[in-house]
Structure formats: structure tokens, C-alpha cells
Amino acid sequence: MRAMTSGHERPARSRPGAKRAAPAPRPAARRPPPRRAGLVLATVLVALAGYSVSAAVSAERRAVERLARENADLARQVTALRVELAIRMRLPQLQRWNDEVLRLAPADARQFLVRPAELALYALPPPEPLGPAPRPVAHRGPPSPGSSIAPGPPPASAPAPALGAPGDPPPRGPNPSLLLVAATPAAPTLAADPPAGPAAEATP
Amino acid sequence: MTIAVALAPELRTSGRRLAGHRQEALAQARQRLAVVVLVLVGLVGVLALRLLALALLEPAASRRVSASPPGRAEIVDRNGLVLATTYQAYALAVRPGDLVGDREELARRIHAILPHRSLPAIRAALHHQGPFRFVARRILPEEAEALRRLGEPGLVIEREPERLYTHGALAAHVLGFTDIDGHGAAGIERAFDARLRDPARRHEPLVLALDARVxxxxxxxxxxxxxxxxxxxxxxxxxxxxxxxxxxxxxxxxxxxxxxxxxxxxxxxxxxxxxxxxxxxxxxxxxxxxxxxxxxxxxxxxxxxxxxxxxxxxxxxxxxxxxxxxxxxxxxxxxxxxxxxxxxxxxxxxxxxxxxxxxxxxxxxxxxxxxxxxxxxxxxxxxxxxxxxxxxxxxxxxxxxxxxxxxxxxxxxxxxxxxxxxxxxxxxxxxxxxxxxxxxxxxxxxxxxxxxxxxxxxxxxxxxxxxxxxxxxxxxxxxxxxxxxxxxxxxxxxxxxxxxxxxxxxxxxxxxxxxxxxxxxxxxxxxxxxxxxxxxxxxxxxxxxxxxxxxxxxxxxxxxxxxxxxx
Known part of the structure; x- marks a missing residue:
């Protein structure tokens, strides 16, 4: 403060050898020193940079938030659809369709084959010793892997006609006729007894 | 404080020209300025502290607006088939004090939308003396939309979690059921009520030994x-x-x-x-x-x-x-x-x-x-x-x-x-x-x-x-x-x-x-x-x-x- 005050006083005459003093500087308030301007500039720059970073972070956060909301909304929709699907395919309803429309019966033990050779049985007319053989669902011939369910009466009323009377002894061990069937060439047998029905008519 | 310091030289240089009372006024202004600056700085500090508190001290669950877990864990069978789940259902409530228009007419219109809810019950809710009362719970989305279109400000459509047993009566005695407040009242729902409502485990379903097919x-x-x-x-x-x-x-x-x-x-x-x-x-x-x-x-x-x-x-x-x-x-x-x-x-x-x-x-x-x-x-x-x-x-x-x-x-x-x-x-x-x-x-x-x-x-x-x-x-x-x-x-x-x-x-x-x-x-x-x-x-x-x-x-x-x- 002292230096600023002395800038308004005249130069001392008692020092003749002294060079002529430089013109008096302008007041400090009108000409700020360069260091202060730099500080202000730096502050403004830092503030601007900080604000831009802050704005960018804020925008990013908003985007993330929006995405999270969309995800939550989608998750809610997925849950709703899953629940609707679960209700539409609820097991009591499937049972009702089965009982009233499809009338599927449980698989007969005779439809489960122990060895591949038994598949040949299905190429023949129903053999006598085994009684009425279960027929495939929609076509004649060897059953597909998914055709283990045969059409018939509702399961509770008559689950398997062939299971019949409780006194019937179940066959024990492999049926010898199955081995014969497996060893016999199938083509002549089929030719001798062509199956009837639309599938047979379509075959040349 | 920075402002006060910057003003000081000018005040000092022109001090001789100022009368004594102006100097006092300026000093007073400086003090007020300082007080204002202090208040502003304090406000900023309070806001910063509040931000910190929101960011650090609030529980994580309240910040998760999006992926909030269901209010009650699901119950699934041994193969993962859902037997009981929770969904956000609609409920109709009324604030009798906010109702405008004829309540009898409103009751009839609500009954036309919700025929399963009796007219006397609706009427009783509309004439309720308290500030809030449920009219019907577990209503369908279409019904909720129709009720909203009535435009009655006293009617409130609430979203509330409801328990849903997807297979109906299947395994009813095992699963049990929940009461109106969502607490287990019978069966597994009651036996594992705390487990099903535990916020830490709500996202993982309770796996039963049941096989729904069997x-x-x-x-x-x-x-x-x-x-x-x-x-x-x-x-x-x-x-x-x-x-x-x-x-x-x-x-x-x-x-x-x-x-x-x-x-x-x-x-x-x-x-x-x-x-x-x-x-x-x-x-x-x-x-x-x-x-x-x-x-x-x-x-x-x-x-x-x-x-x-x-x-x-x-x-x-x-x-x-x-x-x-x-x-x-x-x-x-x-x-x-x-x-x-x-x-x-x-x-x-x-x-x-x-x-x-x-x-x-x-x-x-x-x-x-x-x-x-x-x-x-x-x-x-x-x-x-x-x-x-x-x-x-x-x-x-x-x-x-x-x-x-x-x-x-x-x-x-x-x-x-x-x-x-x-x-x-x-x-x-x-x-x-x-x-x-x-x-x-x-x-x-x-x-x-x-x-x-x-x-x-x-x-x-x-x-x-x-x-x-x-x-x-x-x-x-x-x-x-x-x-x-x-x-x-x-x-x-x-x-x-x-x-x-x-x-x-x-x-x-x-x-x-x-x-x-x-x-x-x-x-x-x-x-x-x-x-x-x-x-x-x-x-x-x-x-x-x-x-x-x-x-x-x-x-x-x-x-x-x-x-x-x-x-």
C-alpha cells in the first residue's frame, strides 16, 4: 500500500545525478498486473472445464438412467408375458384339454422297446401272442420316437385297454417271435401283406 | 472476502474526499457483504453435504429406481416351473374428501365397470368418513383404464403387489396363500414368510421338491x-x-x-x-x-x-x-x-x-x-x-x-x-x-x-x-x-x-x-x-x-x- 501511495508524489530534487524518472504508472485498479489476469483466466478456464466435465457426466448419467428405466420397463413386460404364458399353459388346463379334446392315454409298457430288434415288430400285422398291439397315432408303420402316446379313452377311465384283466400274466423275457421277426427280411413280408389306407395308395 | 479485499485500495485512496459518515456506510456495507458471502458459502456447503449424504448414506435399494426386486420371492418346483409369483396389480381407492359430483351416479358408473363388486359396497366406500378407502383390489388393467377415464379426482388407481398362483389350485395345500397384506397365511407361504420377504433373498426363488407334472x-x-x-x-x-x-x-x-x-x-x-x-x-x-x-x-x-x-x-x-x-x-x-x-x-x-x-x-x-x-x-x-x-x-x-x-x-x-x-x-x-x-x-x-x-x-x-x-x-x-x-x-x-x-x-x-x-x-x-x-x-x-x-x-x-x- 505504501508503494502505491508514493506513486503520486514528485521525484526528490536532492538527487541531481539521478536519471529522469519514468512516467508515473497508472493506478493499480485501472491496470491490473499480468499475474492477476492470468489467475482470473486460469480460474475461468478451470471453471469452464469443470463445468463441461460436470455437464458431460450429468448427460451420461441421464442416459444411463433412461436406459435403466427402459430395461426395467422391458423386464416388467417380460415378467408379465411370462406370467401370462404360464397361466395359459397351466397344467390343470392342459389336463382339461387332454381329457375333453385330445383324449390321450398313458403310454403302454409294450410301447417301450428294450432292444432295437423289437422295432421290426411294427412292420408286421399284430402278432397273435402279444394281443392287440398299440398303433401309432396318425400313420401306420414304425413309430416315431415321439409317438409313444396312443390315442384312446381318457386315462382315468381306461388307461390302457391292452393291460386288461388283472389275471393276465405279463409276458416274461423276450418274445421268441421278435427274434424271428428281426432275422427275417422285411420286404417280402410287407409285399405279401400291403398295408391299406391313404399312405399305401400313395406309394407306387 | 475476495471482493472486500479488492475494494479496499479504492476506498483508501478516496478516503480523504469522503465524509466521515460515508466511510461508516461503506464499512457497514462491507460487513453486510461479508455476511452475505458467508451465507452463500454456507448454503453451498449445505447443498454439498446433502449431495454427499444422498450419494453415500442412502441405502442402495432406494436409489435403484429401475431394477427394484419383487416384494416377495417366487416359489418354483424342482424343475424351475413357477408356482407362485408376484405382479403389480391395480387397485381402486377413493379419497372421499376430493370427490366432486354426484356420488350415487359415480357408484353406479363404477359398478358398471366392476360388476363383481357389489353396489352397496361401492356406495359405502364413496360415503366413507375417513380420508382414504379401498373400493376394489386386484382389478384388471382395462378396468383401471376405464375408471381413470371417469375423470373423478377423488378416485385413486393404486399399484400394489399381488401374489399369483399360476397353476390355480395345483398344489394349493403345499403353497398355501397370502393374506390381503401380502403375508403368508398358510402352507409354504406361511412357513417361509420371512425367507420370501427377506430383501436380500427376494430375487432368488424358493425351490420346492415338488414336480408339478407329478x-x-x-x-x-x-x-x-x-x-x-x-x-x-x-x-x-x-x-x-x-x-x-x-x-x-x-x-x-x-x-x-x-x-x-x-x-x-x-x-x-x-x-x-x-x-x-x-x-x-x-x-x-x-x-x-x-x-x-x-x-x-x-x-x-x-x-x-x-x-x-x-x-x-x-x-x-x-x-x-x-x-x-x-x-x-x-x-x-x-x-x-x-x-x-x-x-x-x-x-x-x-x-x-x-x-x-x-x-x-x-x-x-x-x-x-x-x-x-x-x-x-x-x-x-x-x-x-x-x-x-x-x-x-x-x-x-x-x-x-x-x-x-x-x-x-x-x-x-x-x-x-x-x-x-x-x-x-x-x-x-x-x-x-x-x-x-x-x-x-x-x-x-x-x-x-x-x-x-x-x-x-x-x-x-x-x-x-x-x-x-x-x-x-x-x-x-x-x-x-x-x-x-x-x-x-x-x-x-x-x-x-x-x-x-x-x-x-x-x-x-x-x-x-x-x-x-x-x-x-x-x-x-x-x-x-x-x-x-x-x-x-x-x-x-x-x-x-x-x-x-x-x-x-x-x-x-x-x-x-x-x-x-x-x-
């Missing part, structure tokens, strides 16, 4: 048989013989847990598998045989027992179809001889019988997770004399639940290891207690198999699955004492496949009236055994047990000790 088969077949036999009720349970996990548990008539209503708590809809106790009759006879074998009081399977009636005071123990000759041990079981079983129990004695029954869990409530558990009825220790020993020997005088019997049968056929039944899926079997030796189990398995092929359970035989089991017909007690000969509880307890038992099935019918198509008989062999057979026929392929007509259980232990049935 459950559906059991319920459907029991219902068919109940209608055919015109029975009061039917119940059944399917148990894993190795782990004692409950794969299916059905009690009919059931209820819809989505709208349980007061009917769900009526006695006729109670859980007859875990809560209802009754005498199971002859299905306890195999346990008597196994106990006598294990205790060593049966020295040989060829030991014979006379079938002459036993007189115990006023009571007489006799066979339903007495044979004129003594019966071997297998024949006692195959022909279901009351006298033979009573004699075996007599040889066993009260203390050993009691000890075996206790180790099989038959003298305590069944240790399953459900809160609905029945207490077995049996004589006091002081009254457990010879009459009690003999009657319990053939399945009377001891009332237990069917789940008790299923767990005991599991121990009987799985090699002699008892495990308490559980409704939760287990990764590894629970610790077991040995009750019978493996050899005893093997012998009884053979007897149970022959009891089906040659004895009273022939209608339970599912071809290819080597079914073994025992029928049981018990008369219901009269209210004034004694037994009512016209009212039966028929049961069948069995397992399959008997060469390596995997599953135990117990089915019962309450008061079957007989099916004229099958002769009108009311014994277990006619009324309930066919249901067992149908359940096995449908369930076994689902559970991965292929039928094999070429295999048979190991009947060597009792070979030659029974007379095959005449063809």
Missing part, C-alpha cells in the same frame, strides 16, 4: 377316482424313497389360492396328508412284519400263525376272510391276516414296538416344513398293554397322517434308512437313521411285491413297473365310540420299481361309496388301488423309469412260502 397327475387321478367312488375326499403323496423329498402332495377337495376365501380354512378342505390323522389299517402290517424280523422275534419266514380269532375282553380280532389253515409270514401279509399280524406284534412286545414306531417317526408330528401338521393319536405308555400292541400290529389304535406312512414306507423299502420328509429340494440326501437292516428291507420288498401280484392289491399292479404295496381299509370311529362299519377310509401304500425302489406313493379315499361298474365294493383293493396304478402308469415315464415287462423284483427270499393265486 403333482398334476396325482391330483387328476385322485379327482377321477373320488368322483367315480363318490368319496368325500381323496389325498395322496409321492415321495422319493431315497431322499424323502415330497414330489407331489394332494388333498382334495382343494381351494384356489388365488381367491382362497373362507372356504380354504374349512375342515373339509384341510390338508389330509399332513394334518388329518386317521387309522391307516392294514398298510401298517408290513411295518409289523419288518419290526418282528428286525427284532429277531420271527425266527423263520416259514413260521406259521393260526387264523383262529383272538378274544381280548369285549373285543375280538378276526380275519375278514379267514383261512382254515395256519399262514406263513409272507401269507400273513399277502392275505392281510389281522390275527397273524396281531400274533407277530404280541411276540414283539410293547416296548420294542413303541421304540420302532418312534424311530420311524410315527409317534410325533411329521417333521415337514408345513405349519399344518397333525399330532398322531396313540395310547399312553401306561395304557400300551397287550390289546394296544395287537391292534396296532394290524394298523388300528394308532392314527397317523398319510405322510407318516409314506416316510415309514420309504425306510421300509430303501434298505432301512429313515429320513424325515421334506418339501424343499435337496442337493444331497439328509442324514439318515437306520431302522431296519438291508436284509429285512429286501425280504419285505419281496412280500410287498407279492401282495400286489397275488394278494389284495392286484388292481394296483402297473405292468412293467414292478409295483409293490399294501392295501388298508379302516373303519371310521363313531362319535360316541366304536367303529362305523359303513364308513371307511381306504388307503394304498406302495413303491416302485420293487427291484430298486425309487418312489413311494400313498393314496387314500375318505368314505368311498363304491363304483357300481366295478361291483360296488368299498375295500381298498377296489376303491383306491386303481388310482395308485393310474398314477404309476403316468408318473413313471415322466420320472425316467422305463417299464420292462421282462424284469421282476427279487422274490427269492420268500420263494415257496406262499400259495400262488389260482388263475
Amino acid at each position: 403333482q398334476q397327475v396325482l391330483e387328476a387321478e385322485l379327482e377321477h377316482q373320488r368322483q367315480r367312488q363318490r368319496a368325500l375326499a381323496a389325498a395322496g403323496v409321492v415321495l422319493d424313497a431315497r431322499t424323502s423329498e415330497v414330489l407331489a402332495l394332494a388333498s382334495l377337495p382343494a381351494f384356489n389360492p388365488n381367491a382362497p376365501g373362507p372356504a380354504a380354512t374349512q375342515p373339509d378342505r384341510m390338508n389330509r396328508i399332513t394334518l388329518g390323522v386317521h387309522e391307516l389299517g392294514s398298510i401298517l402290517k408290513p411295518l409289523t412284519v419288518a419290526m418282528a424280523l428286525e427284532a429277531g422275534t420271527l425266527t423263520s419266514l416259514s413260521q406259521t400263525f393260526p387264523t383262529t380269532p383272538i378274544h381280548l375282553g369285549r373285543h375280538r380280532i378276526r380275519d375278514l376272510k379267514p383261512r382254515a389253515r395256519p399262514l406263513t409270514v409272507p401269507e400273513v401279509l399277502i392275505l392281510s391276516s389281522n390275527v397273524g399280524s396281531a400274533r407277530m406284534a404280541e411276540g414283539l412286545g410293547a416296548s420294542r414296538q413303541r421304540a420302532f414306531l418312534s424311530r420311524l417317526g410315527l409317534l410325533a408330528p411329521v417333521p415337514v416344513e408345513l405349519p399344518e401338521r397333525g399330532r398322531p393319536l396313540f395310547p399312553r405308555e401306561a395304557d400300551w398293554g397287550l390289546p394296544a400292541v395287537m391292534t396296532i400290529g394290524f394298523g388300528h389304535g394308532l392314527a397317523v397322517t398319510p405322510l407318516h406312512a409314506a416316510a415309514a414306507y420309504a425306510a421300509l423299502v430303501n434298505g432301512g434308512l429313515y429320513r424325515p420328509p421334506t418339501l424343499l429340494k435337496r442337493d444331497s440326501p439328509a442324514p439318515a437313521q437306520r431302522v431296519f437292516s438291508a436284509e429285512t428291507s429286501r425280504i419285505v420288498r419281496a412280500m410287498l411285491r407279492v401282495a400286489v401280484t397275488e394278494g389284495t392289491g392286484r388292481r394296483a399292479d402297473a405292468p412293467g413297473y414292478r409295483v409293490g404295496g399294501k392295501t388298508g381299509t379302516a373303519e371310521k370311529p363313531k362319535p360316541g365310540g366304536g367303529y362305523d362299519h359303513r364308513r371307511n377310509v381306504t388307503s394304498f401304500a406302495g413303491a416302485f420299481p420293487m427291484d430298486d425302489p425309487r418312489y413311494v406313493v400313498v393314496v387314500t379315499l375318505d368314505e368311498p361309496q363304491g363304483d357300481p361298474a366295478t361291483g360296488g365294493g368299498r375295500t381298498a383293493g377296489v376303491t383306491v388301488a386303481p388310482a395308485f396304478r393310474n398314477v404309476v402308469l403316468r408318473v413313471a415315464p415322466v420320472l425316467g423309469i422305463p417299464p420292462d415287462l421282462g424284469r421282476e423284483a427279487d422274490l427269492a427270499p420268500i420263494a415257496g412260502l406262499y400259495e400262488p393265486r389260482a388263475p
Whole structure:
């Protein structure tokens, strides 16, 4: 403060050898020193940079938030659809369709084959010793892997006609006729007894 | 402060030109400025602190606006099929103070949209004196939209979590239901209420041991048989013989847990598998045989027992179809001889019988997770004399639940290891207690198999699955004492496949009236055994047990000790 005050006083005459003093500087308030301007500039720059970073972070956060909301909304929709699907395919309803429309019966033990050779049985007319053989669902011939369910009466009323009377002894061990069937060439047998029905008519 | 310092030189330079009062005013202004700056800085500080508090101190769940977990964990079966879930339902509420317009007209319009809600109830809600009241809960989205379009500011459409049982009445007695506030009120919902509502575990479903497919088969077949036999009720349970996990548990008539209503708590809809106790009759006879074998009081399977009636005071123990000759041990079981079983129990004695029954869990409530558990009825220790020993020997005088019997049968056929039944899926079997030796189990398995092929359970035989089991017909007690000969509880307890038992099935019918198509008989062999057979026929392929007509259980232990049935 002292230096600023002395800038308004005249130069001392008692020092003749002294060079002529430089013109008096302008007041400090009108000409700020360069260091202060730099500080202000730096502050403004830092503030601007900080604000831009802050704005960018804020925008990013908003985007993330929006995405999270969309995800939550989608998750809610997925849950709703899953629940609707679960209700539409609820097991009591499937049972009702089965009982009233499809009338599927449980698989007969005779439809489960122990060895591949038994598949040949299905190429023949129903053999006598085994009684009425279960027929495939929609076509004649060897059953597909998914055709283990045969059409018939509702399961509770008559689950398997062939299971019949409780006194019937179940066959024990492999049926010898199955081995014969497996060893016999199938083509002549089929030719001798062509199956009837639309599938047979379509075959040349 | 920076501003105050910057102003200072100018004030100082012009100080001589200023009058004294202006200097004072300026000083005062500086002080005010400083105060204002301090206040601003304080405000900024408060905001910063609040931001920090929001960011660091608030619980994480409240910040998660998007992925908030459901209010209650799902319940799924052992294959992940959802049995119970929670969804955001709509509810209509009213703030009577905010209503504008005619309330009568509004009530009529609401009733037109919600016809299932009675007009007086709606009217009562609209004229409610308090600030808030629900008009209807669990309304459909379309109804909610229609109500919103009424434009009445006093009506509030609320979103609230609701429990949904996707398969309706399936496994209703296992799942139970929740009350209006979302707390478990029965079944698993009640037993695991804290677990299902725990915020830390709500996102992971509760996995039951149930298999919904098996459950559906059991319920459907029991219902068919109940209608055919015109029975009061039917119940059944399917148990894993190795782990004692409950794969299916059905009690009919059931209820819809989505709208349980007061009917769900009526006695006729109670859980007859875990809560209802009754005498199971002859299905306890195999346990008597196994106990006598294990205790060593049966020295040989060829030991014979006379079938002459036993007189115990006023009571007489006799066979339903007495044979004129003594019966071997297998024949006692195959022909279901009351006298033979009573004699075996007599040889066993009260203390050993009691000890075996206790180790099989038959003298305590069944240790399953459900809160609905029945207490077995049996004589006091002081009254457990010879009459009690003999009657319990053939399945009377001891009332237990069917789940008790299923767990005991599991121990009987799985090699002699008892495990308490559980409704939760287990990764590894629970610790077991040995009750019978493996050899005893093997012998009884053979007897149970022959009891089906040659004895009273022939209608339970599912071809290819080597079914073994025992029928049981018990008369219901009269209210004034004694037994009512016209009212039966028929049961069948069995397992399959008997060469390596995997599953135990117990089915019962309450008061079957007989099916004229099958002769009108009311014994277990006619009324309930066919249901067992149908359940096995449908369930076994689902559970991965292929039928094999070429295999048979190991009947060597009792070979030659029974007379095959005449063809």
C-alpha cells in the first residue's frame, strides 16, 4: 500500500545525478498486473472445464438412467408375458384339454422297446401272442420316437385297454417271435401283406 | 472476502474526499457483504453435504429406481416351473374428501365397470368418513383404464403387489396363500414368510421338491377316482424313497389360492396328508412284519400263525376272510391276516414296538416344513398293554397322517434308512437313521411285491413297473365310540420299481361309496388301488423309469412260502 501511495508524489530534487524518472504508472485498479489476469483466466478456464466435465457426466448419467428405466420397463413386460404364458399353459388346463379334446392315454409298457430288434415288430400285422398291439397315432408303420402316446379313452377311465384283466400274466423275457421277426427280411413280408389306407395308395 | 479485499485500495485512496459518515456506510456495507458471502458459502456447503449424504448414506435399494426386486420371492418346483409369483396389480381407492359430483351416479358408473363388486359396497366406500378407502383390489388393467377415464379426482388407481398362483389350485395345500397384506397365511407361504420377504433373498426363488407334472397327475387321478367312488375326499403323496423329498402332495377337495376365501380354512378342505390323522389299517402290517424280523422275534419266514380269532375282553380280532389253515409270514401279509399280524406284534412286545414306531417317526408330528401338521393319536405308555400292541400290529389304535406312512414306507423299502420328509429340494440326501437292516428291507420288498401280484392289491399292479404295496381299509370311529362299519377310509401304500425302489406313493379315499361298474365294493383293493396304478402308469415315464415287462423284483427270499393265486 505504501508503494502505491508514493506513486503520486514528485521525484526528490536532492538527487541531481539521478536519471529522469519514468512516467508515473497508472493506478493499480485501472491496470491490473499480468499475474492477476492470468489467475482470473486460469480460474475461468478451470471453471469452464469443470463445468463441461460436470455437464458431460450429468448427460451420461441421464442416459444411463433412461436406459435403466427402459430395461426395467422391458423386464416388467417380460415378467408379465411370462406370467401370462404360464397361466395359459397351466397344467390343470392342459389336463382339461387332454381329457375333453385330445383324449390321450398313458403310454403302454409294450410301447417301450428294450432292444432295437423289437422295432421290426411294427412292420408286421399284430402278432397273435402279444394281443392287440398299440398303433401309432396318425400313420401306420414304425413309430416315431415321439409317438409313444396312443390315442384312446381318457386315462382315468381306461388307461390302457391292452393291460386288461388283472389275471393276465405279463409276458416274461423276450418274445421268441421278435427274434424271428428281426432275422427275417422285411420286404417280402410287407409285399405279401400291403398295408391299406391313404399312405399305401400313395406309394407306387 | 475476495471482493472486500479488492475494494479496499479504492476506498483508501478516496478516503480523504469522503465524509466521515460515508466511510461508516461503506464499512457497514462491507460487513453486510461479508455476511452475505458467508451465507452463500454456507448454503453451498449445505447443498454439498446433502449431495454427499444422498450419494453415500442412502441405502442402495432406494436409489435403484429401475431394477427394484419383487416384494416377495417366487416359489418354483424342482424343475424351475413357477408356482407362485408376484405382479403389480391395480387397485381402486377413493379419497372421499376430493370427490366432486354426484356420488350415487359415480357408484353406479363404477359398478358398471366392476360388476363383481357389489353396489352397496361401492356406495359405502364413496360415503366413507375417513380420508382414504379401498373400493376394489386386484382389478384388471382395462378396468383401471376405464375408471381413470371417469375423470373423478377423488378416485385413486393404486399399484400394489399381488401374489399369483399360476397353476390355480395345483398344489394349493403345499403353497398355501397370502393374506390381503401380502403375508403368508398358510402352507409354504406361511412357513417361509420371512425367507420370501427377506430383501436380500427376494430375487432368488424358493425351490420346492415338488414336480408339478407329478403333482398334476396325482391330483387328476385322485379327482377321477373320488368322483367315480363318490368319496368325500381323496389325498395322496409321492415321495422319493431315497431322499424323502415330497414330489407331489394332494388333498382334495382343494381351494384356489388365488381367491382362497373362507372356504380354504374349512375342515373339509384341510390338508389330509399332513394334518388329518386317521387309522391307516392294514398298510401298517408290513411295518409289523419288518419290526418282528428286525427284532429277531420271527425266527423263520416259514413260521406259521393260526387264523383262529383272538378274544381280548369285549373285543375280538378276526380275519375278514379267514383261512382254515395256519399262514406263513409272507401269507400273513399277502392275505392281510389281522390275527397273524396281531400274533407277530404280541411276540414283539410293547416296548420294542413303541421304540420302532418312534424311530420311524410315527409317534410325533411329521417333521415337514408345513405349519399344518397333525399330532398322531396313540395310547399312553401306561395304557400300551397287550390289546394296544395287537391292534396296532394290524394298523388300528394308532392314527397317523398319510405322510407318516409314506416316510415309514420309504425306510421300509430303501434298505432301512429313515429320513424325515421334506418339501424343499435337496442337493444331497439328509442324514439318515437306520431302522431296519438291508436284509429285512429286501425280504419285505419281496412280500410287498407279492401282495400286489397275488394278494389284495392286484388292481394296483402297473405292468412293467414292478409295483409293490399294501392295501388298508379302516373303519371310521363313531362319535360316541366304536367303529362305523359303513364308513371307511381306504388307503394304498406302495413303491416302485420293487427291484430298486425309487418312489413311494400313498393314496387314500375318505368314505368311498363304491363304483357300481366295478361291483360296488368299498375295500381298498377296489376303491383306491386303481388310482395308485393310474398314477404309476403316468408318473413313471415322466420320472425316467422305463417299464420292462421282462424284469421282476427279487422274490427269492420268500420263494415257496406262499400259495400262488389260482388263475
